[in-house]
Amino acid sequence: MKAQPDADKTLNMILSRLDDMKAEETVTIDLRGKSAFSDYMIVTTGRANRHVGAIAENVTKALKETGIKGIHVEGLPNCDWVLIDSGDVVVHVFRPEVREFYNLERLWTQNPAAAEAI
Numbered sequence: 778m779k780a781q782p783d784a785d786k787t788l789n790m791i792l793s794r795l796d797d798m799k800a801e802e803t804v805t806i807d808l809r810g811k812s813a814f815s816d817y818m819i820v821t822t823g824r825a826n827r828h829v830g831a832i833a834e835n836v837t838k839a840l841k842e843t844g845i846k847g848i849h850v851e852g853l854p855n856c857d858w859v860l861i862d863s864g865d866v867v868v869h870v871f872r873p874e875v876r877e878f879y880n881l882e883r884l885w886t887q888n889p890a891a892a893e894a895i
Contacts (some may be wrong), residue, residue, distance in 0.1 A: 784816040784865035787845065791866055794839045795821050798832045800870070806885045819868045820881050826856040832870050833859035 787867075788805065795803050797813040803821040823829035833853060840848050840863050852859040857875045869881060 780800070787815050787827070787840070787843070787866045790838055790839060791819060791844060791863075791868060794836050795819070795832065797866075798835050799809040799828075799833050801873075802876075804882055806882065808885070811885075815862075815865060815867045817866045818881075818885060819866065819872070820876065822871050822873050822876050823856075824873070826872060829870050829872055830858055833861060833868075836861055836868055836870075869887060 792803065792805070800821040800823060803819060806818040806820070807816075808818055809816050821832070833850065833856070835873050837848060837850055840861070845863050845865065850859065851864040857872050858879070859870045860868070869876075871879070877891060
């Protein structure tokens with residue numbers, strides 16, 4: 778049985794897969810010291826439902842191949858917003874208009890000026 782990889786290795790592997798899958802506008806938010814549930818959050822965009830689903834399935838497969846256990850995935854049936862929780866890294870894959878609507882980056886930013894910008 779493989780040991781769980783550390784958060785930075787997991788983060789880099791996910792970012793590499795997102796790049797391979799042509800995910801767009803990928804943002805990494807460092808949650809260390811800000812959140813008890815995860816070290817990093819990645820927010821990215823797929824062009825359409827099929828692209829969102831393909832990105833999510835590819836990342837999930839890569840996580841499993843790396844030996845990460847207990848991966849939780851939500852949203853695959855609709856592929857508007859898919860959440861992949863690998864423990865250390867949480868990935869949100871959105872369709873563009875859904876990402877704009879929820880604006881998760883704004884919720885997690887530490888800069889009050891950026892948080893107020895609409």
